[in-house]
Amino acid sequence: MKKNVLMAFALLALHTLAIADSQWVLKQSTLTYHVSHPLHQTDGVSHAARGKGSCHAGECDFLIAVPVKSFDSGDSNRDLHMLQVTRGAEFPVVVVRTHLPESAATSATINADLEIQFAGQTAQYKQIPFKLVTQSGETHITGTIPATLSDFKIDPPSLLTMRVKNEIPVRVDMTWRPQ
Amino acid sequence: MLRKIFRNRHGVPGLVFFVCLSVAFAPSLMAQTAGMGTLTGRVIDASGNAVANATVTATSADNGQMRSAATATNGSYTFDGLPGGSYRLKFEASGFKTLEIPSAIVKGTETAVLDEKLEAGEPITAKPTPAPQDNLPNAPSSSATAPSLSDLGLSPEQTQGNAREQALLDKRAHMLKIHQRMGLITTIPLIATVATSLNAGGRNTSTASRDLHTALGGVTGDLYFITAYYAIRAPRVPGTETRGPIRFHKAMAWIHGPGMIMTPILGIMAFDEKNKGEKVHGIASAHGPVAIVTAGAFGAALLSVSVKF
Numbered sequence: 001m002k003k004n005v006l007m008a009f010a011l012l013a014l015h016t017l018a019i020a021d022s023q024w025v026l027k028q029s030t031l032t033y034h035v036s037h038p039l040h041q042t043d044g045v046s047h048a049a050r051g052k053g054s055c056h057a058g059e060c061d062f063l064i065a066v067p068v069k070s071f072d073s074g075d076s077n078r079d080l081h082m083l084q085v086t087r088g089a090e091f092p093v094v095v096v097r098t099h100l101p102e103s104a105a106t107s108a109t110i111n112a113d114l115e116i117q118f119a120g121q122t123a124q125y126k127q128i129p130f131k132l133v134t135q136s137g138e139t140h141i142t143g144t145i146p147a148t149l150s151d152f153k154i155d156p157p158s159l160l161t162m163r164v165k166n167e168i169p170v171r172v173d174m175t176w177r178p179q
Numbered sequence: 180m181l182r183k184i185f186r187n188r189h190g191v192p193g194l195v196f197f198v199c200l201s202v203a204f205a206p207s208l209m210a211q212t213a214g215m216g217t218l219t220g221r222v223i224d225a226s227g228n229a230v231a232n233a234t235v236t237a238t239s240a241d242n243g244q245m246r247s248a249a250t251a252t253n254g255s256y257t258f259d260g261l262p263g264g265s266y267r268l269k270f271e272a273s274g275f276k277t278l279e280i281p282s283a284i285v286k287g288t289e290t291a292v293l294d295e296k297l298e299a300g301e302p303i304t305a306k307p308t309p310a311p312q313d314n315l316p317n318a319p320s321s322s323a324t325a326p327s328l329s330d331l332g333l334s335p336e337q338t339q340g341n342a343r344e345q346a347l348l349d350k351r352a353h354m355l356k357i358h359q360r361m362g363l364i365t366t367i368p369l370i371a372t373v374a375t376s377l378n379a380g381g382r383n384t385s386t387a388s389r390d391l392h393t394a395l396g397g398v399t400g401d402l403y404f405i406t407a408y409y410a411i412r413a414p415r416v417p418g419t420e421t422r423g424p425i426r427f428h429k430a431m432a433w434i435h436g437p438g439m440i441m442t443p444i445l446g447i448m449a450f451d452e453k454n455k456g457e458k459v460h461g462i463a464s465a466h467g468p469v470a471i472v473t474a475g476a477f478g479a480a481l482l483s484v485s486v487k488f
Contacts, residue, residue, distance in 0.1 A: 039486060053326070054326050063331065077355075077428075080348065081352060089340065
């Protein structure tokens with residue numbers, strides 16, 4: 001009987017180890033999109049991203065989700081307009097997925113391949129460089145995703161009949177900690 | 180007083196009054212002239228019973244503009260003011276298969292009728308098509324250990340789309356786009372009206388100068404009220420707090436709105452006094468200052484959303 005119980009615990013422990021070696025959680029984040037218009041330069045900021053990383057056998061899968069509504073450009077009318085053009089009510093969450101080797105956490109820079117779901121479309125960005133600084137067990141990641149409106153089939157919004165530029169680079173500033 | 184103004188020999192102030200009164204009908208007239216049509220119909224189930232609360236989505240094949248409507252208790256739905264063209268229609272209702280009609284033609288000023296029958300069954304939810312996977316060195320995986328949205332503490336309510344809210348946003352954006360364009364167009368006769376005021380109000384002015392000023396003022400007022408209509412009638416998004424330069428833009432409307440009503444009234448009084456050979460006096464003498472404040476507030480409202488302070 002005791003043997004069976006011990007065996008069950010051992011199998012459970014092995015199973016747990018096999019499922020996930022370690023986990024990461026997004027502690028804080030600042031995501032900023034930049035929009036260029038002939039009359040305006042606008043930044044929309046969100047601190048509402050949630051993220052989790054799950055590592056197994058030296059490989060990690062990361063998932064980050066940001067509510068589209070959480071981006072604040074300092075003008076409610078512009079935010080509602082952005083929400084409309086990006087179909088934020090229909091597709092309320094921006095989802096970012098990436099896969100990295102666990103050893104990347106100790107590097108100073110990483111090149112990540114990102115899969116971003118936004119506005120009902122999925123776009124992939126290859127080898128996006130990010131800087132990493134690890135301090136007190138936390139990893140601080142910064143970088144810029146060279147997103148464009150056309151990547152997600154978004155019609156550039158216009159003001160006074162002038163359209164914004166297609167490029168909407170997204171600055172990423174995140175702090176991750178192991179769970 | 181009004182009868183007197185209408186009966187004056189030049190008839191121009193009367194025209195201004197007519198123009199101001201016609202403002203109320205202008206948006207519907209404009210919609211007709213722009214070739215707006217109506218799409219209506221009824222959604223029923225296999226037994227012929229009405230399907231209430233079904234979501235009908237019309238997507239323009241020309242510009243991708245989307246509008247949604249919910250069916251009433253008798254299964255009916257209506258899209259008013261649709262620009263003429265081809266539309267892709269989607270019918271969604273709980274407990275029924277989603278039905279898509281690739282093309283329905285709406286002709287300007289005509290009413291197209293499209294009745295549809297829904298089959299019982301699980302709705303087919305359209306999902307974004309994933310981009311083709313390349314053999315990237317560290318491409319996102321779909322392994323069993325990869326976290327999911329529920330792992331992030333996001334409830335299905337937070338991640339599910341809301342077609343009605345999107346339709347509301349689409350309608351709002353569409354109306355505000357017209358508001359913006361009409362506001363820009365209004366600026367042209369507004370500037371011209373202010374410019375011609377120099378020759379209309381002085382001691383040695385001609386009737387022709389006054390008539391031109393009055394006519395331009397009338398056009399400005401007409402366009403202004405069409406502009407205002409699209410801002411006032413644009414749907415509000417519940418739970419949205421007004422922040423940023425748009426607050427100033429809206430505050431200015433409390434100045435130029437009443438100003439655009441007062442200015443023509445005072446102008447007509449001043450016009451009448453001038454035509455009688457009198458010097459403009461009394462309350463009519465406020466026409467100029469009120470007009471300047473109104474034009475200034477209008478300009479400030481325009482700048483507040485155009486230039487970042």
